[in-house]
Each structure stands twice: as structure tokens, then as C-alpha cells.
Amino acid sequence: MTTVIDGNAVASDLRDRLTGRIDDLATEGVTPTLATVLMSDDPASETYVSMKQSDCEEVGIATRDVEIDPDAPAERLFDTLDDLNSDPEVDGVLVQMPTPDQVADSEVIRRLDPMKDVDGFHPENVGLLVRGDPRYKPCTPHGVQHLLDHAGVETEGADVVIVGRSNIVGKPLANMLLQKTAGGNATVTVCHSRTDDLAAHTGRADIVVAAAGVPELVDGSMLAEDSVVIDVGVNRVETEDGSTLVGDVAFDSASELASAITPVPGGVGPMTRAMLLYNTVKAAHLRRDLAFDGL
Ligand SMILES: NC(=O)c1ccc[n+]([C@@H]2O[C@H](COP(=O)([O-])OP(=O)(O)OC[C@H]3O[C@@H](n4cnc5c(N)ncnc54)[C@H](OP(=O)(O)O)[C@@H]3O)[C@@H](O)[C@H]2O)c1
Numbered sequence: 001m002t003t004v005i006d007g008n009a010v011a012s013d014l015r016d017r018l019t020g021r022i023d024d025l026a027t028e029g030v031t032p033t034l035a036t037v038l039m040s041d042d043p044a045s046e047t048y049v050s051m052k053q054s055d056c057e058e059v060g061i062a063t064r065d066v067e068i069d070p071d072a073p074a075e076r077l078f079d080t081l082d083d084l085n086s087d088p089e090v091d092g093v094l095v096q097m098p099t100p101d102q103v104a105d106s107e108v109i110r111r112l113d114p115m116k117d118v119d120g121f122h123p124e125n126v127g128l129l130v131r132g133d134p135r136y137k138p139c140t141p142h143g144v145q146h147l148l149d150h151a152g153v154e155t156e157g158a159d160v161v162i163v164g165r166s167n168i169v170g171k172p173l174a175n176m177l178l179q180k181t182a183g184g185n186a187t188v189t190v191c192h193s194r195t196d197d198l199a200a201h202t203g204r205a206d207i208v209v210a211a212a213g214v215p216e217l218v219d220g221s222m223l224a225e226d227s228v229v230i231d232v233g234v235n236r237v238e239t240e241d242g243s244t245l246v247g248d249v250a251f252d253s254a255s256e257l258a259s260a261i262t263p264v265p266g267g268v269g270p271m272t273r274a275m276l277l278y279n280t281v282k283a284a285h286l287r288r289d290l291a292f293d294g295l
Contacts, residue, residue, distance in 0.1 A: 092118035143271025164211035220253030
């Protein structure tokens with residue numbers, strides 16, 4: 001029988017445990033604080049930021065809501081980041097991507113104080129992750145790793161195929177699953193748009209993680225029996241009745257083969273949101289030299 005891994009339930013459990021840690025911090029007079037920076041009038045970006053703020057409020061993380069005119073020069077954003085970097089009350093800074101054309105995303109990431117980089121994208125944090133000494137794991141791959149652990153999926157010795165090599169999902173996840181630690185020790189293959197015969201790779205994998213941004217790219221015919229399938233993709237597709245969200249996996253046909261599978265929505269998405277809270281709480285500890293040994 002196929003297990004559908006319930007990301008909402010796992011994320012809810014994680015949020016409950018984070019709330020306990022935030023209560024502990026309160027006894028020391030500390031309120032973790034996340035600053036969100038929005039330099040866009042894209043409705044989707046506005047929605048993402050307000051969701052992140054309400055997630056914070058739910059668990060007791062304070063927020064700073066900074067909005068910058070999308071037509072402003074890049075220096076306006078950099079000055080804002082300098083102010084947030086030097087503000088002792090701010091633990092984490094999240095710049096909603098993408099930024100407007102006059103601002104290079106890579107420059108934004110480098111401008112952040114790495115201790116406040118709760119997305120885990122700063123080169124210093126990427127380097128620590130690759131070396132096996134992560135400070136902040138990027139939220140989506142961290143969510144995937146946590147889901148696998150929670151579902152009792154053994155990664156040690158497993159053949160894992162990741163479809164997608166982006167800096168925010170595929171590459172960091174590959175590094176995390178390679179590490180000589182619990183939740184790692186996998187043999188990892190990373191596929192991408194130039195991969196010859198994707199199905200040959202996915203079809204021999206114990207674990208397939210689809211993060212390509214292509215609706216229903218991976219279907220049951222491309223999977224080994226009893227594999228574990230994690231669907232990171234979120235794609236809006238038009239239907240006769242309007243539009244709907246689908247993943248990078250054809251859920252029905254994949255479910256016939258998979259031993260466990262994540263749905264879209266309700267799989268990886270809620271975990272990404274929860275891991276931002278986790279990193280913010282971790283930042284509040286690290287910045288004050290308080291011990292944080294996970295949850
Ligand atoms: N659930 C969440 O919380 C969450 C978080 C982040 C992203 N996402 C979703 O995850 C998906 C991926 O996001 P992303 O930011 O990583 O995307 P991205 O930056 O566009 O990267 C997509 C990757 O998939 C590869 N790819 C594209 N088409 C392919 C194909 N036909 N066969 C094999 N590989 C292919 C690309 O290869 P090349 O490198 O060769 O171009 C690229 O490496 C999107 O649907 C996004 O919305 C979800």
C-alpha cells in the first residue's frame with residue numbers, strides 16, 4: 001500500500017515544537033525576529049511575504065515588514081539591508097525574490113549578514129553546507145530531508161535521483177544527502193534538462209525527488225516499484241474550470257508504484273514554510289551564543 005506523506009501534519013508538529021523553544025527564549029527576554037523585505041508589486045510575491053509573516057505570528061516570532069518601491073535604485077535595498085544587518089533585534093532577514101531588474105539577486109544575497117541569512121543562500125552558508133557543517137540549511141531541501149526522516153525512509157546506502165539542479169533545491173539537497181551524517185550517506189544522482197534518458201535514472205532509484213518545475217514530468221512508468229517519491233514542484237496549470245496546482249509528478253500513476261509519495265499541495269510546501277521558522281529560531285540562538293541542538 002502506498003503511504004501519502006502528509007506535509008501539513010509534519011509541519012504542524014514542527015511548529016508546535018518550535019513554539020516550545022520560542023517560549024523558552026521568552027524566559028530569557030528574547031523574541032526571535034524576522035525582517036521581510038519586499039521590493040516588488042507582484043501579487044504572488046506579496047502573498048508569499050504575508051504568508052511568511054502570519055506563519056511567524058502564529059508561533060510567536062516577531063516580524064518587521066519592509067517594503068521598497070520596485071522602481072527605487074538598488075542602493076535603496078542595499079542601505080536597507082545594511083540597517084537590518086546592524087540592528088541587534090533582527091535575527092533573520094528574508095528578501096523576497098525575484099528582485100527588480102536593477103538589482104542582481106546574487107548581490108543581494110552577498111550583502112546579507114550570513115548570521116541573518118535564514119534562507120541559507122549566502123556563499124558562506126553554502127560553503128558550510130557543502131563542507132558538512134551547515135549553519136542554515138535552505139528551507140526546501142531541509143523540508144525534504146525532514147519529511148524523509150519523519151516517514152522513516154532510510155537514506156544511508158539509498159540510490160537517490162534528484163531531478164533539478166537549482167541553487168535553492170537540487171544542488172543543496174544533493175549536498176545534504178551526501179553528507180556522512182544521519183539523513184545523508186546516500187548515493188546521489190542529479191538530473192537536469194540536458195540529462196540523456198531521465199527515465200533510466202529515475203527508474204533505478206530508491207528515492208526520487210522531482211524539482212524541475214515541469215508539470216507531471218515524472219510518471220509511474222519512470223519509477224521502480226516501491227520507490228519513495230518526493231514532489232517539490234508547484235505548477236499552476238489551466239483547466240476547463242480555471243486553473244489548478246500540480247506537481248512535477250503524475251500523482252495517480254506514480255502512486256501505483258511508489259511505497260510513499262508526497263502530494264501537491266500538502267507535501268513539501270508546508271515544510272518549506274516551517275523550515276523558515278526553524279532557521280529564524282536557530283538564528284536567535286546562534287546570534288546570542290545559546291545552544292541550539294535541533295528539535
Ligand atoms: N514546494 C516548495 O516549497 C517549493 C520551493 C521551491 C521551488 N518549488 C518548485 O519546485 C520546482 C523547481 O523549482 P526551482 O526553483 O528549483 O526551479 P529552477 O530554478 O527553474 O530549476 C529547475 C531545474 O529543473 C531542470 N529541468 C527543467 N526541465 C527539465 C526536464 N524536462 N528534465 C530534467 N530536468 C529539467 C532544470 O535544468 P537546467 O539546469 O538544465 O535548466 C533546472 O536544473 C518549481 O515547480 C518550483 O515552483 C517548490
